[in-house]
Amino acid sequence: MALEGLPLGVLQLLSTERRLVARLRMSQNNFMRTQLNLLLAFGAMSCFSALPQNSVPSKAELKTIILRSRHLGAHGMGYNDDSLTKLSRTITPDDIPNLISLLGDRELRVGAQFALASQCEASIKPVHDATIHSEAIASLDAGDIMTLIAGFNQCSPHTQAQARVTRLEIDLVRKRQLAQKTQELQDKTKDDARIERNALKMNDPQQRKMLTREEREEVFKRSVKAAGLENPQTPAQKALVDRMYRTMVLDEPSPPKSQ
Numbered sequence: 488m489a490l491e492g493l494p495l496g497v498l499q500l501l502s503t504e505r506r507l508v509a510r511l512r513m514s515q516n517n518f519m520r521t522q523l524n525l526l527l528a529f530g531a532m533s534c535f536s537a538l539p540q541n542s543v544p545s546k547a548e549l550k551t552i553i554l555r556s557r558h559l560g561a562h563g564m565g566y567n568d569d570s571l572t573k574l575s576r577t578i579t580p581d582d583i584p585n586l587i588s589l590l591g592d593r594e595l596r597v598g599a600q601f602a603l604a605s606q607c608e609a610s611i612k613p614v615h616d617a618t619i620h621s622e623a624i625a626s627l628d629a630g631d632i633m634t635l636i637a638g639f640n641q642c643s644p645h646t647q648a649q650a651r652v653t654r655l656e657i658d659l660v661r662k663r664q665l666a667q668k669t670q671e672l673q674d675k676t677k678d679d680a681r682i683e684r685n686a687l688k689m690n691d692p693q694q695r696k697m698l699t700r701e702e703r704e705e706v707f708k709r710s711v712k713a714a715g716l717e718n719p720q721t722p723a724q725k726a727l728v729d730r731m732y733r734t735m736v737l738d739e740p741s742p743p744k745s746q
Contacts, residue, residue, distance in 0.1 A: 543581045546589060552577050553589075553598035566601045571639050574605035583613050590628050600628060604635030607642035608649065615653050619660055626661035630654050682709050689735065700736060707735040 544552065556570040556577075578586070583606060589599040603610045610632065618629040633654035637647045686706045688694035695703075711717060711728060719725045733739040 543579075543585070546585050549578075549582060549585055549589065549602070550592075550595055553595055553602050556598070556601070566597055568639075570598075570601050571605050571635065572641065574602045575607075575641055578602050578605055580606055580609035583610055587613065587617055587624060590624055596628070600632050601635060603632050604639060607636055607639065608646040611636065611646070611649055611653055615657065618657055626657055626664070629657050630661075633657065682706060686710070695738065703736045703738070707732060710735065 553574070556566065556573045557564045558567055558569055560567065583603065586599050586602050589595045589602075592599070603614060614624060614629050614632050617623040618626055633650040636642055636650035637654070639647070642650070682705050685698055685702050686709065688698060689703070689706055698706075710731065716724055716728050719728050730741075734741050
């Protein structure tokens with residue numbers, strides 16, 4: 488559009504109109520950019536909220552994490568202080584229950600010990616309770632975990648001292664448990680020998696009369712167990728157990744054999 492020859496007032500009017508149009512377009516562009524930014528921000532927030540928060544790794548994922556913490560040493564791939572440091576950054580206290588269960592995996596046993604030790608104070612009570620109360624952890628495994636905690640420089644001095652005390656407590660409990668099991672085994676051996684002697688006496692009518700009913704019942708139960716008749720199923724089996732009880736415990740005469 489040629490502007491030459493137009494009056495000054497018209498030129499000023501056209502110039503003003505162009506400036507207004509330019510401002511309007513700029514305003515519209517700014518508005519669109521603002522709307523676009525809001526949409527992008529909202530979309531990002533929506534995607535973030537859809538992600539699982541504080542998800543606990545599965546046992547399979549923990550296995551991968553533990554195995555990746557190994558380092559090459561003089562005896563091949565194994566675990567060391569660097570493993571503890573790495574595991575402390577990738578394992579959380581929420582993983583402790585799964586780590587305790589992984590102690591039963593022969594391939595991961597040592598790695599699971601290091602993973603539990605990497606959690607310092609958070610692992611002490613769960614490991615202690617699982618060892619003392621439920622025996623879900625072998626006392627030797629628990630002792631190794633406490634030793635690792637006591638020597639891990641990222642655990643506080645208080646936690647290291649607590650781990651040493653807990654190890655001593657676990658060792659004492661293990662000794663008591665071992666002594667108890669040894670005593671139970673000795674008692675069982677004595678009972679087995681006594682019942683065996685009484686079973687031999689049952690073959691002699693005179694010596695059988697010297698046995699108490701309780702002693703005869705012990706021999707009866709042992710004989711039933713040896714015959715695999717603890718849970719008789721068929722009528723014939725039930726009749727046999729009943730006949731054994733009557734002859735062995737009640738000392739009734741055996742029924743005559745059919746001709």
